[in-house]
Amino acid sequence: MGKTDLSLFVGQAEMGSHVDSAVGQQTVVTFETTAAGIAYLDSDEPKPGSVVTDHDPPDRDCFELLEAVPTAVPVVVAPTRGSSELATRACRAGAAGYVDLAVVENDAEVIAAEIARARKQHAAADERIDQFASLVSHELRSPIQTARSGIDLANAQCDSKYLDEVGETLDQMESLIDNLLDRLQQEEPRIELTPVDLSAVVESAWSDEPGARLSVESELPTIAAEESRVRQLFENLFRNSIQHGPPSSATDSEPITVRVGVLESETEGTIGLYIADNGQGIDPDHRTKVFEYGYTRSEHGSGFGLAIVKEVADAFGWDVELTESRSGGVRFEFRQIYLT
Amino acid sequence: MSDQDEKTVLIVDDEEMVAESYELYLQDDYNTIVELSGGGALMELDQREVDLVLVDRRMPGMSGDVVIEHIDKWEMDFQVIMVTAVDPDIDIVDMPVDGYLTKPVSEDELVEAVERAIAIKHYEDLIAEYNQLAEKYEVLTAEFSSRELANQNRFADLESQMDEMEAEIAETVENFSDSKLSDAFSRLH
Numbered sequence: 025m026g027k028t029d030l031s032l033f034v035g036q037a038e039m040g041s042h043v044d045s046a047v048g049q050q051t052v053v054t055f056e057t058t059a060a061g062i063a064y065l066d067s068d069e070p071k072p073g074s075v076v077t078d079h080d081p082p083d084r085d086c087f088e089l090l091e092a093v094p095t096a097v098p099v100v101v102a103p104t105r106g107s108s109e110l111a112t113r114a115c116r117a118g119a120a121g122y123v124d125l126a127v128v129e130n131d132a133e134v135i136a137a138e139i140a141r142a143r144k145q146h147a148a149a150d151e152r153i154d155q156f157a158s159l160v161s162h163e164l165r166s167p168i169q170t171a172r173s174g175i176d177l178a179n180a181q182c183d184s185k186y187l188d189e190v191g192e193t194l195d196q197m198e199s200l201i202d203n204l205l206d207r208l209q210q211e212e213p214r215i216e217l218t219p220v221d222l223s224a225v226v227e228s229a230w231s232d233e234p235g236a237r238l239s240v241e242s243e244l245p246t247i248a249a250e251e252s253r254v255r256q257l258f259e260n261l262f263r264n265s266i267q268h269g270p271p272s273s274a275t276d277s278e279p280i281t282v283r284v285g286v287l288e289s290e291t292e293g294t295i296g297l298y299i300a301d302n303g304q305g306i307d308p309d310h311r312t313k314v315f316e317y318g319y320t321r322s323e324h325g326s327g328f329g330l331a332i333v334k335e336v337a338d339a340f341g342w343d344v345e346l347t348e349s350r351s352g353g354v355r356f357e358f359r360q361i362y363l364t
Numbered sequence: 365m366s367d368q369d370e371k372t373v374l375i376v377d378d379e380e381m382v383a384e385s386y387e388l389y390l391q392d393d394y395n396t397i398v399e400l401s402g403g404g405a406l407m408e409l410d411q412r413e414v415d416l417v418l419v420d421r422r423m424p425g426m427s428g429d430v431v432i433e434h435i436d437k438w439e440m441d442f443q444v445i446m447v448t449a450v451d452p453d454i455d456i457v458d459m460p461v462d463g464y465l466t467k468p469v470s471e472d473e474l475v476e477a478v479e480r481a482i483a484i485k486h487y488e489d490l491i492a493e494y495n496q497l498a499e500k501y502e503v504l505t506a507e508f509s510s511r512e513l514a515n516q517n518r519f520a521d522l523e524s525q526m527d528e529m530e531a532e533i534a535e536t537v538e539n540f541s542d543s544k545l546s547d548a549f550s551r552l553h
Contacts, residue, residue, distance in 0.1 A: 161449065165466070169469070170382055172468050177384055
């Protein structure tokens with residue numbers, strides 16, 4: 025969150041000075057160009073609690089600024105020559121407010137009022153998100169605790185492999201809730217790097233499904249990562265392969281085979297990994313979309329699986345590439361994986 | 365811990381299945397009592413001695429917050445661990461609890477938290493007892509010369525008791541499984 029009594033103004037210095045006088049107790053730092061404003065945001069200087077920008081490309085481009093400002097900081101677009109088209113585009117790009125200076129009097133006062141309104145609106149939205157996150161957290165985690173308690177009590181009375189499987193499903197749900205809450209609160213996933221035995225994780229992530237086979241083609245090393253997230257990544261990739269099955273041209277007896285192996289890396293201390301299958305493959309036009317939240321190729325898919333895979337890879341700083349396997353299925357390649 | 369099997373844990377959670385699972389996790393090493401409401405827990409505490417309370421935060425009727433307020437007001441001398449699905453916020457700073465676990469908790473997490481809290485209580489009791497001895501030692505050494513005290517068997521017993529307690533305190537600190545806790549105690553000593 026930004027420093028609430030500081031605003032960044034990108035526009036003419038004279039207008040910046042007027043806004044500074046109009047905002048009362050707050051402070052305004054002014055830059056004449058978008059590039060200078062972005063450089064300020066990237067520096068170690070105190071972060072602003074709001075941003076106001078003119079739009080007069082190429083020197084002042086509100087869209088470039090909107091992209092650079094963290095989502096937690098409201099941006100007011102205040103062009104000296106506005107238009108309804110610009111207003112629509114700015115709002116779609118995430119502007120919290122819009123003031124067309126050509127049609128208002130007392131420019132600086134109007135901008136100051138808009139800053140106050142945008143900040144108030146943003147704070148109220150943050151509050152609502154916090155309340156919702158708290159509700160989600162409690163209302164979803166409590167039943168998971170009850171279910172987990174039931175499994176442990178049942179396990180004490182009888183032995184059943186199904187109980188273990190239900191327990192694993194609860195682990196997945198818990199992990200999804202954590203991810204959801206991280207996204208709601210716009211926090212980076214908290215990562216704690218520990219040695220992770222890839223061989224054991226791959227084995228535990230694979231569930232023996234009829235008509236599916238896992239083939240580990242190289243000795244898998246121990247890497248620096250977080251075991252639960254790596255397991256989640258493999259579980260999602262394996263589930264993706266199994267869900268989409270062998271190509272329709274294949275005979276009924278042909279199993280879906282998922283191959284896992286190590287790729288050589290040019291960077292010392294790192295390795296690469298591939299996970300490939302002989303399934304239906306993904307059309308090249310859709311290969312970037314499959315990593316988006318909500319995108320699914322399956323009627324019963326959630327559209328979360330591969331998006332989470334990408335998120336986990338990003339969290340560890342791994343490069344991920346989706347290509348075609350030698351049998352026409354999908355092949356995921358991960359690189360820059362640090363060894364212990 | 366040698367007397368661990370004598371410790372009593374009061375489990376307070378309105379979800380019967382959850383409370384019973386905690387009991388299952390702990391029953392091999394502790395005496396356990398289950399209460400399904402905050403009011404029931406306070407009545408239990410009024411009648412029986414416990415060493416540790418595990419309490420849920422959001423319960424119908426009397427909430428966990430109210431239960432711990434009463435425990436604090438009554439100056440009861442045992443450890444309290446809140447086990448709840450409510451994410452911790454800055455308000456836990458003022459909360460009179462010795463631990464805060466966020467649901468869902470695993471058996472290992474719960475058992476470890478209970479062991480740690482019991483170990484801390486044991487440490488606190490040892491320090492209190494040691495301070496009593498140290499106080500007497502100081503009074504006696506100020507009053508009598510070392511030659512006079514050398515002939516006193518009771519003083520020799522006191523010294524030997526203090527040595528034993530110092531060794532036990534050091535051993536207790538070393539045995540804290542949590543390295544952060546162990547480091548913190550090492551800094552204090």
